[in-house]
Amino acid sequence: DAGVIQSPRHEVTEMGQEVTLRCKPISGHNSLFWYRQTMMRGLELLIYFNNNVPIDDSGMPEDRFSAKMPNASFSTLKIQPSEPRDSAVYFCASSFSGRERSPLHFGNGTRLTVT
Amino acid sequence: AQKITQTQPGMFVQEKEAVTLDCTYDTSDQSYGLFWYKQPSSGEMIFLIYQGSYDEQNATEGRYSLNFQKARKSANLVISASQLGDSAMYFCAMREGRDNAGKSTFGDGTTLTVKP
Numbered sequence: 240d241a242g243v244i245q246s247p248r249h250e251v252t253e254m255g256q257e258v259t260l261r262c263k264p265i266s267g268h269n270s271l272f273w274y275r276q277t278m279m280r281g282l283e284l285l286i287y288f289n290n291n292v293p294i295d296d297s298g299m300p301e302d303r304f305s306a307k308m309p310n311a312s313f314s315t316l317k318i319q320p321s322e323p324r325d326s327a328v329y330f331c332a333s334s335f336s337g338r339e340r341s342p343l344h345f346g347n348g349t350r351l352t353v354t
Numbered sequence: 355a356q357k358i359t360q361t362q363p364g365m366f367v368q369e370k371e372a373v374t375l376d377c378t379y380d381t382s383d384q385s386y387g388l389f390w391y392k393q394p395s396s397g398e399m400i401f402l403i404y405q406g407s408y409d410e411q412n413a414t415e416g417r418y419s420l421n422f423q424k425a426r427k428s429a430n431l432v433i434s435a436s437q438l439g440d441s442a443m444y445f446c447a448m449r450e451g452r453d454n455a456g457k458s459t460f461g462d463g464t465t466l467t468v469k470p
Binding site: 272281282284287295328330332339340342343344345347348350 | 387389391397398399401404406445447457458459460461462463
């Protein structure tokens with residue numbers, strides 16, 4: 240059974256460029272989460288979806304960040320324009336809502352470097 | 355206010371010894387779940403163990419057990435017979451609400467180093 244798949248694994252871009260991170264959740268999972276991890280701020284929840292609908296985007300830093308989930312098997316996180324302070328590891332995770340003990344299943348993350 | 359507090363930034367343990375990683379939480383919900391995850395140096399996040407707020411027994415999974423003290427709002431992870439491969443960062447997380455669709459809030463993590 241394939242886990243959560245994120246692409247790319249690494250992204251290096253220049254300030255001002257658009258960045259798109261991609262995520263394929265585990266088949267059958269109906270909740271999807273985007274987290275950002277930095278040394279300074281730890282693991283922060285950016286946004287989460289339930290049944291493809293955004294439920295809470297209060298963690299999205301600013302309007303430069305946007306996320307979509309057009310169907311149950313795909314989500315994107317876009318940063319436009321990117322800034323050096325966006326450098327971090329971005330994790331996508333999925334779980335099955337409706338099952339109390341369902342943990343988060345994380346992808347391997349995308350390490351973003353903005354120069 | 356921080357919902358999940360892990361007070362130990364770093365811990366050391368001798369191989370084959372047991373170690374306890376502390377976690378306290380803050381919630382007004384009656385229904386919630388507590389999770390522990392492991393993040394090795396390679397970066398992936400691995401689920402270890404779960405404790406539900408209504409569970410009467412402490413959770414156990416192999417060498418991992420959870421010392422759940424509901425009145426004190428603590429959910430400490432105990433790793434028995436530590437192995438070198440246990441060296442990693444460990445995160446405590448809480449998910450509030452019975453419908454389980456809610457977000458998980460993470461602590462700052464504890465870095466565990468197992469000494470040979």
